[in-house]
Amino acid sequence: MSGRSYQGYCPNCRGTVADAYTDHKPFDQVHISCLHCGFTAETVSYYLNLAELNERRKEHNELNELIDEEDRLPILNELPKQDEEFGKRNQND
Numbered sequence: 001m002s003g004r005s006y007q008g009y010c011p012n013c014r015g016t017v018a019d020a021y022t023d024h025k026p027f028d029q030v031h032i033s034c035l036h037c038g039f040t041a042e043t044v045s046y047y048l049n050l051a052e053l054n055e056r057r058k059e060h061n062e063l064n065e066l067i068d069e070e071d072r073l074p075i076l077n078e079l080p081k082q083d084e085e086f087g088k089r090n091q092n093d
């Protein structure tokens with residue numbers, strides 16, 4: 001097992017009272033649940049649709065001031081492979 005449990009911080013109770021679990025496989029994720037007040041936080045995974053992904057790629061190029069064509073992330077014409085084992089695909093494309 002690659003994950004580990006620990007005492008997490010609950011922002012509502014303002015103390016380390018939450019049951020927390022973190023794992024780095026198959027990607028970084030965390031689950032926190034406070035047994036006192038019920039505060040819960042979980043990693044959410046999903047895929048962007050093509051328009052959203054291209055918008056993020058464009059922002060990345062601009063934020064990093066990537067000028068050279070070989071450094072820039074190109075705009076995609078179709079989505080890369082998106083395995084639903086790791087996140088839900090956005091069907092609204």
Ligand SMILES: [Zn+2]
Nearest residue numbers: 010013034037
């Ligand atoms: Zn709490």
